[in-house]
Amino acid sequence: MNNIKVICFDADDTLWINEPYYRDTEKQFTHLMTDYIDEKSCNDILLETEINNIKLYGYGAKSFVLSMIETALKISKHQIDSQTIEKILTLGRELINKPLQLLDGVEDVLKYFHGRYRLILATKGDLLDQERKLHKSGLESYFHHIEIMSEKAIANYKKLIAHLDVKPEEFVMIGNSVKSDILPVLELGAYAIHIPCETTWAHEHVENTQLDNQRFREIDNLLKTKEIIPAF
8 A cells, every 4th residue: 555645636627527618618709709800810819818817817717708808809909899798708607607517437536535545626716616616516525625726836736735734745636737737746746647638728738748757647537546546
């Protein structure tokens, strides 16, 4: 038996579908803007705006809506009409109210590990938005602790591990983003399991995901963690 005491799960696109909803909303938004600019250029400007706004608004649907409105004003040179602004707000409301769909094997895995390890949820984004999704998921009872971070940085993981009163080598993180879920915890000396998602936000993209680290594994299905974690 290894020394792992805590299993920490990312939420969006690890436990439930998230990013495909954003990309669908993005497509609808760029289509709205075709009177002013082509869709590819609109996408590029929107991404730049989103990244610049992270430090002001953080992550999540509300930040995304503000970035869409700012992008619309920018590319239309402030000529965008109020009806189109209303359509953008409607896209945002529809995004927030999307049904929550668990990914394959999620509840099976949580049931399996519950009681054997302390289970933690660590996600980033808007507090209200993430709390709403967690409530919809019906998974709250599985988690010993829930952490909603403004950013998944090394310092924030370090605080979380200290709060849980465990050592890094007793902590394993499971997530879909190499940038946010894997690299910071490996840097601290913890374990990490990457489960790639078909759709990844460009801001989370990392060129080289082939990590040479004995504390790292990449798998294609959450169910495989039942074999991987005891074998670390």
